[in-house]
Amino acid sequence: MQLKPSVYAPFDSPEEYILGWTDLIWRDYGLGRLGEHYADQMTVHGAYGPIRSMETVLRGSLVKKSAFPNRVGTAEDVICEPRGDNAFISHHRVFHSGPQQGVWAYGPPSGRESESRNMAICLVRDGLVAEEWVVRDEWRVVTTLGLDPESIARTLAFTDEPEGLFGTQAPADVVCNGESGPRPDTHRAEAEMIRDFIDTVWHARHLERVADYTHRDLFLETTRARIRTRLGNYQSDLIQMLAPFPDATVEVRDIAINTADEQGTRIGVLWRLAGTYDGAPLYGPVTNSPIEILGASQFLLRKGKIIHEWRVFDEIAVLAQVAKARGDQPRAADAR
Helix, strand or coil: CCCCCHHHCCCCCHHHHHHHHHHHHHHCCCCHHHHEEEEEEEEEECCCEEEECCHHHHHHHHHHHHHCCEEEEEEEEEEEEEEEEEEEEEEEEEEEEECCCCCCCEEECCCCCEEEEEEEEEEECCCEEEEEEEEEEEEHHEEEECCCCHHHHHHCCCCCCCCCCCCCCCCCCCCCCECCECCCCCCCHHHHHHHHHHHHHHHHHCCCHHHHHHHEEEEEEHHHHHHEEEEHHHHHHHHHHHHCEEEEEEEEEEEEEEEECCCEEEEEEEEEEEEECCCCCEEEECCCEEEEEEEEEEEEEECCCEEEEEEEEEHHHHHHHHHHHCCCCCCCCCCC
């Protein structure tokens, strides 16, 4: 099914729509144009809970822009896939850098350079963003600003919504129909492979099978600016991610796939990890309390196998949940 050009107008493609609007709003100080880009009653799903309505997003964006007026967001990749003829999903990987020059939720201007990798996953319908899932490596932001992650986490509020971060049950068959709606019947083999990889290796803990899905020169970029190469280091990093939550379930919530001559086949995955913090005390003394993580990964394939993964999730949000379980008193959450 052909995507209607009106869905990404006035740009020439869905990718240019995402890149163009990002510059118009953030580079050009066009925050007032958010109403031209977002639907009025849209929802942003973030690591601390949902943010509802374009107006709420605008208020939070204004505060953040004042704190980081010269922060630059550089697009590393945009993976777009149609959702019918009037919508598309975009998995946008962005690297942010720039100094904190204004007051921010974390404190007064520091003048220090912050940096982090984010992933913004946008469902665009009839030319407007109807729903968004935003995943940030906030640990990297906090530490590059010279701040203590645990002290910052104690000041942040995590959602009290009973439905959690997604507000929906996991899709029954994410290859056909994910959080963003029905997928086109293209790249089915790649979608099934990446679903099986996460289900088998991450969720079912068959780490011995990483080699079945990956290239010899596997390369991982993950939180805290960590880089891991080759099979053994990938396995080690993954088990360290899972070890604080030994009973964790990992769900694939959305998949988008795109192939381009200059970039190859790339897969965007939105995922959810839920478990109990009763394992390795990576985030301080264990609390035996529930933890929920909204995460995103992008995979690059070579000859049908994974050669590169970029993985993002918010470890400050994990610490905030641990602090809440300890009974620490948070201040009101802002529209991060």
